[in-house]
Amino acid sequence: MEYICVSGHIDNMINEAVKKLDKCSFIMYSADDRRFKEISERLYEALPDCKMIGTTGIMLTHNASMAEGISAIGFSEDEVEVYVGALREASTCPVKYLPDLTQKVHMIDKKYQDSICINFSTNNEEKIVSTMKISLDGSKVRLLGGTAGNTRDGEAKKVACNG
Numbered sequence: 001m002e003y004i005c006v007s008g009h010i011d012n013m014i015n016e017a018v019k020k021l022d023k024c025s026f027i028m029y030s031a032d033d034r035r036f037k038e039i040s041e042r043l044y045e046a047l048p049d050c051k052m053i054g055t056t057g058i059m060l061t062h063n064a065s066m067a068e069g070i071s072a073i074g075f076s077e078d079e080v081e082v083y084v085g086a087l088r089e090a091s092t093c094p095v096k097y098l099p100d101l102t103q104k105v106h107m108i109d110k111k112y113q114d115s116i117c118i119n120f121s122t123n124n125e126e127k128i129v130s131t132m133k134i135s136l137d138g139s140k141v142r143l144l145g146g147t148a149g150n151t152r153d154g155e156a157k158k159v160a161c162n163g
Contacts, residue, residue: 029043053084117141119145
């Protein structure tokens with residue numbers, strides 16, 4: 001497991017993150033809303049074989065919080081087995097994406113006793129949870145996650161899946 005929390009110029013942040021997380025097969029991160037899109041795209045561009053999920057919000061470190069930068073935790077494939085995907089159209093028709101989620105839940109549920117489904121969303125938590133519950137019911141997989149943090153400029157909240 002690797003962990004990084006950096007702020008500053010975006011080139012330096014990406015270089016430091018890539019150096020620390022280059023052996024990871026899965027990265028979960030939080031980045032500031034102002035640069036989230038660029039951070040997400042550049043991180044995935046630098047590590048295209050790594051599965052990633054990210055969200056906007058305030059980053060927490062060992063003893064402080066940060067409003068600018070990137071905070072990430074990465075795992076190697078020896079530590080975790082990961083499947084990623086997006087439950088799109090959360091406000092209108094998220095159930096349309098259930099077959100993919102259900103397939104991934106069944107694959108994991110057959111192999112492992114201790115599994116979680118991590119969800120980052122931008123809104124519509126009730127629809128997302130009730131939709132995901134359909135795929136997760138009857139499995140040992142538990143749901144964990146949250147809604148992207150508010151942005152300072154009133155911009156839309158953001159989440160990313162593989163860039």
